[in-house]
Amino acid sequence: MESIEMYESALPPQRSALFTLLTARAAELAAEKPDIQDFVFVPGHTHPTWDDGQDRLWRAIEQMMLVSPAGDDELPVVWVGYDVATRFTNRREAQGFLVTDRRLIVKDNVDLVFGKGEARQYPLYVGPNGIAASAAAIASTAIESYDWDSADSLVDEEDAEWFSQLLVAAITTTLEAVASTGTAIAGAPVAASDIRARVKELGLFAAAKYADDEKHAKHFAKFAKKMPLDPGEQILACFSASTLAGPYGLMLTDRHLRSRGLGEDPVSTPRVQVEVEAVRVNPQSKSQIIAAIGEVHEFPSHLGEREAGALVMLIQEWAEGRIN
Known part of the structure; x- marks a missing residue:
């Protein structure tokens, strides 16, 4: 596929009709938010500012949706975001929020020396409190986890609030339209219990290393x-890096939370001694996690605030035995 038009032409008639309905509604919502019109892109609708708006949108769809589609006929509804040039390759990378008929896809990082920037996804669902409440919950989770510091030169606090409002409205109308077709919509998702699946759900996939991955064999040997x-x-997952001084970082095993700071001796906390309610990022150091009183573990400093928060959640769930 090379364009939105070609993608739509390959859809079955019923899906194409739903696509037309969803994008028409999204265009109406976009028109109601003129303060952020530069950031809002709707398939098949001319952008009010950028002549190449549809090309920018297609790049976002390719990078955020088509790399791992939720079905061959997933429908992109609206992209609220921007693109940036990566420091190392000057390649344009899409950032922001892409609403489809099945999920909200979020990307706030780019490819770096230490790993590939990965998108996070939040499946659309209807919980017990109905469509509007579910849409608000999905959007809120995505907005709160977004790395706004990386966008501070483009998006100010007022813009971020408009983003949130538009996402809630777009998800609400999308769920309503899908429901009107008689298509079954899933209930609220349950967190994965498999550690690798949970790592991916938490947006830590790019940061994680696994002992059975051949490309990391030398790293684990060191x-x-x-x-x-x-x-x-047994090592379950490792969040680490290497320098000339050797490897450092944090790992979860089936028995311990282990870590090593650069040039320091290793630290180990038995799983049963991790105090779940006490697990948090060290207020004195953004690259340390406190697992219990006196138990402080180092993780690589290239992990940002969002990744650190996700790592805290992973450790808590691991300590509680909620992860296999």
């Missing part, structure tokens, strides 16, 4: 010398 495991202990 780590084994600096941070040995107990006999039979």
Whole structure:
């Protein structure tokens, strides 16, 4: 596919009709938010500012939706965002929020030396309190987890509030339209219990390393010398990096939370001794997590505030035994 028009032409008639309905409603909502019109792109509708608006939108669809589509006939409804040039390749990368008929896709990071920028997704659902409440909850979760610091030169606080309002409205009308077709809509999602699936849900996929991944074999071999495991202990997920001084970072195993700071001795906290309610980012250091009184663990400083918060949640769920 090379354009939105080509994508739509390949849709079955019923899906094409729904696509037309959803994008028409999205265009109406966009017109109600002139203060952020530069950031709002709707398939098939001319952008009021950018002559190449549909090309920008298609790039966002390719990078945020089509890399891992939720079905061959997923329908992009509205993109609220912007694109940036990466520092290392000058490649344009889409950022922001893409609403489809099945999920809200969020991307606030770009490809870096340490890993690939990954999008997060929030499936659309209808909980017990109805469509409007569910739409508000989905949008709120996405807005609160967004790395607004990376967008501070483009999006101010008032713009972010307009983003939130538009997303709630777009998700609401999308759910209403899908429901009107008789299509079953899922209930509120349950967090995955498998650690790799949960890592992906939390938007930590790009930051995680796994011991059975061949491309990280040398990294784990070096780590084994600096941070040995107990006999039979298994690594579940590792959030680490390497320098000339050796590997450092944090790992979860089936028994311990382990970590090593640069040039420091390894630290280990048995799983049963992690105090779930106390787990938090160290107020004195944004690259440390407190697991219990006196138990402080280092993680790579290239992980941002959002990743740190997600890592805290992962550790809490692991300590509670909610993750296999």
